[in-house]
Structures are given as structure tokens and as C-alpha cells.
Amino acid sequence: MRARLDLDLATPEPPPQASIDAAIRLLKTGHLFRYGEMGGEGNEAAKLETEFAAMLGAKYCIAVNSGGSAIFLALKAAGVQPGDKVMLNAFTLAPVPGALQHLGAETVLVDINDRLVIDPDALRSRAAQNGAKFLLQSHMRGHIGDMDKVSEICAEFNIKMIEDCAHTMGATWNGTQTGCFGVAAAFSSQSFKQFNTGEGGLIVTDNADIAVRAILMSGSYMLYEQHAAAPSPDVFERWKGQCANHSMRMSALTAAILRPQLPLLAARNKRWREIHDRIANRLRRHQMLRLPHRPQAEDYTPTSIQFFLAGNKIEAVLEQSAKHGVPIKFFGGDKAIGFTSRSPHWEYISGDQQVSQSERVLSSLCDVRLPLGLTDQQADILADVITESVDAVIP
Numbered sequence: 502m503r504a505r506l507d508l509d510l511a512t513p514e515p516p517p518q519a520s521i522d523a524a525i526r527l528l529k530t531g532h533l534f535r536y537g538e539m540g541g542e543g544n545e546a547a548k549l550e551t552e553f554a555a556m557l558g559a560k561y562c563i564a565v566n567s568g569g570s571a572i573f574l575a576l577k578a579a580g581v582q583p584g585d586k587v588m589l590n591a592f593t594l595a596p597v598p599g600a601l602q603h604l605g606a607e608t609v610l611v612d613i614n615d616r617l618v619i620d621p622d623a624l625r626s627r628a629a630q631n632g633a634k635f636l637l638q639s640h641m642r643g644h645i646g647d648m649d650k651v652s653e654i655c656a657e658f659n660i661k662m663i664e665d666c667a668h669t670m671g672a673t674w675n676g677t678q679t680g681c682f683g684v685a686a687a688f689s690s691q692s693f694k695q696f697n698t699g700e701g702g703l704i705v706t707d708n709a710d711i712a713v714r715a716i717l718m719s720g721s722y723m724l725y726e727q728h729a730a731a732p733s734p735d736v737f738e739r740w741k742g743q744c745a746n747h748s749m750r751m752s753a754l755t756a757a758i759l760r761p762q763l764p765l766l767a768a769r770n771k772r773w774r775e776i777h778d779r780i781a782n783r784l785r786r787h788q789m790l791r792l793p794h795r796p797q798a799e800d801y802t803p804t805s806i807q808f809f810l811a812g813n814k815i816e817a818v819l820e821q822s823a824k825h826g827v828p829i830k831f832f833g834g835d836k837a838i839g840f841t842s843r844s845p846h847w848e849y850i851s852g853d854q855q856v857s858q859s860e861r862v863l864s865s866l867c868d869v870r871l872p873l874g875l876t877d878q879q880a881d882i883l884a885d886v887i888t889e890s891v892d893a894v895i896p
């Protein structure tokens with residue numbers, strides 16, 4: 502093998518200088534908590550919420566401490582009670598079923614198809630069988646399901662959809678941004694997402710009751726009037742004694758680091774897409790590799806690349822590739838490794854969770870992180886390491 506990549510693919514994009522300056526300014530004031538007892542004038546978290554809501558065209562936004570917290574609070578605020586059934590596409594990351602476990606909800610897995618997205622037929626039959634009134638639609642690895650069909654099925658069965666947009670910040674389906682299809686949506690600003698604040702989450706919704714409940718449960722004490730992208734005080738009056746404080750709010754410091762990154766989203770997504778498509782075009786030429794189909798309706802925002810590797814020597818290919826600087830994650834493995842797991846590894850999920858179609862799809866699915874700093878030349882080397890690793894193992 503000739504190709505070798507000398508770069509840590511898990512290198513996150515550093516926040517820009519404006520984030521560093523804003524963080525230092527705030528650190529000097531000591532006001533790192535988002536609420537002040539003398540009024541929240543100039544609060545970074547409230548400003549972030551207003552700006553993020555405007556970006557999504559949403560009425561309300563609630564900043565929280567992680568994407569997982571955003572999912573938990575969005576579902577709880579939307580009315581999920583312990584024991585309620587919540588449908589979830591079977592390809593996602595562990596914090597997503599984790600949020601359902603945290604709610605005491607019953608996870609009902611729904612099969613995905615070869616496009617790595619929820620299979621509308623499987624969703625329809627699950628909805629008809631089990632009477633679940635919630636769908637947690639996780640746009641895992643930035644693959645967007647047929648949102649027209651999914652929305653239609655949700656309307657038909659009176660199902661509330663909550664979107665997990667951790668991997669689709671700025672992505673659209675038929676021109677509509679992800680995060681705008683359901684009753685609420687959750688985003689993440691964990692380091693490997695489009696925005697990097699280490700940890701962080703955002704909820705958007707147009708529903709005043711969901712917004713108020715999420716604000717109260719995020720841990721606003723009785724200082725909720727310091728929120729700007731929020732409903733009017735009378736809605737808070739209705740809910741304020743009934744919502745527990747789960748202390749999941751975002752700190753002002755996190756918001757200060759995040760705000761200067763918002764205007765960078767379009768440029769970041771454009772470059773990420775170039776890197777992804779460049780590598781995809783190179784991988785596609787190899788007969789042992791197949792890339793998931795991307796329909797025209799899907800304007801995707803990738804921060805990683807997925808491909809299917811044929812044959813039964815996948816582990817040997819992974820070993821070769823890692824030796825040459827490209828660690829490939831594999832979703833078909835026996836054990837959960839690093840960030841990578843699939844439903845048989847989530848042993849806490851009970852009940853009948855037959856998702857054999859998903860198991861077949863995931864049994865050959867590989868995944869590689871794409872740092873935004875990757876140059877064109879490094880992108881080509883990355884693709885070459887993968888194809889040469891396949892050739893070395895499967896001559």
C-alpha cells in the first residue's frame with residue numbers, strides 16, 4: 502500500500518477568534534450562569550436563542566447543556582410520559598435511545614432502508630400495530646428520510662414527531678430545513694458537529710406550551726422572563742408549578758462561544774459537502790464499495806462519510822486502513838466500540854424489537870469522520886487509503 506494519511510481525523514474545528522474573544526470578555530465579568538437576579542440584560546444565552554430561532558424560522562428556542570438533554574426535554578415537553586411508546590429509527594447513536602430510557606418511555610424501533618433512513622412502510626405498519634403517539638426521527642449521520650411520507654404517516658396516525666437534528670444543522674428536504682417538520686427539534690453543538698462548544702444543545706419549536714415546559718424544565722428557576730425567544734408570561738403562569746427543574750440549561754459561556762459560529766454555518770456546510778462528495782466520487786469507483794443513495798430532495802450537510810463494504814473481510818480491511826492513518830468505524834461489529842453501536846447493544850430496550858432489515862443494512866456499513874480542515878489532497882489520500890486497504894485484503 503502506498504497511501505498514508507498523517508492527520509488525526511478526530512480533530513474538531515476550533516471555534517473562531519470571535520468566540521475566544523467573547524468567552525474571555527464574559528469570563529472577566531464572572532457572569533457565566535445564564536440568569537441574573539437583577540435582570541438578564543445582554544445575556545448571551547437569550548441572544549443565542551433569538552438568533553437560532555430566526556435561523557430556523559422558528560418561534561421559540563431553548564438552549565440546553567447537550568444534544569441528549571435537548572432530545573429528552575423536547576420529548577418530555579411534548580408530553581411523553583413514563584411508559585409511553587416512542588418510535589425511533591433503528592440507525593442512530595446511543596444518546597438517542599438513552600434519552601428515551603431517561604424518560605421511562607418504551608422505545609419502539611422502526612426499520613431503516615438502504616438509504617440509512619426510516620422505511621416509510623415499516624413506520625406505517627409499526628404505527629398501525631402499536632398505537633404509539635410519538636416518533637423520534639433521528640437524522641443519523643445527516644441522512645434525511647422521505648420527510649413528505651413520514652409527515653403524512655404522522656398526520657394519518659396522529660403522531661407527534663420530534664426531530665433529532667444533531668447531524669443536519671442547515672440541511673433541507675425539498676427546500677424545508679430539518680427541524681421544521683415536527684412539533685419540536687433538537688440540535689447539538691458537541692465538538693464533532695457543525696458548531697463546536699464542547700457540549701451544548703438547542704431545542705426549537707413553534708408550540709408555546711412545549712417551549713414553556715422546556716424552559717421551565719431546563720432549569721430557569723422563576724427567572725424565565727430573561728428568555729427572549731419565548732412565549733408570553735401568561736403561558737408560563739399556566740405551567741410554572743407543574744414542571745420540575747432538571748437543571749439542563751446552557752451556560753452563558755457556552756452561548757458566548759456558539760454565537761459567533763452561527764454566521765459560519767453556510768460556508769462550513771459548503772466545504773464539508775465538497776470534502777464529502779470528493780471522497781464519495783473516488784470511493785464509488787471501487788467495485789467492492791457502495792454509497793447510500795442520496796435523492797435530489799435531500800440537501801445534506803455531512804460531517805462524516807458512510808459506505809457499504811462487500812464481502813466478509815471487513816475487519817481485516819479496517820485493520821489495514823487504521824494502520825495507514827484512516828480509522829474506519831464499523832456498524833456491523835459484535836461489540837459497541839467508541840461512538841459506534843446499534844440496537845442489539847442497547848440491552849436496556851425491552852420488548853419485541855425485530856429490525857432485521859436494519860441489521861442487514863448495518864452489517865456492512867462503514868463510517869469515517871471528516872474534519873473540516875481536510876485539504877483536497879488529504880481527502881484524496883483518505884479515499885486512496887480506503888480503496889488500497891480493500892485491494893490489499895481482497896485481491
Ligand SMILES: Cc1ncc(COP(=O)(O)O)c(C=O)c1O
Nearest residue numbers: 567568569594596641667689691
Ligand atoms: C444522532 C445523534 N443524536 C444526538 C446526539 C446527542 O448529542 P450530544 O452528544 O450533544 O448529547 C448525538 C451525539 O453525537 C448524535 O450523534
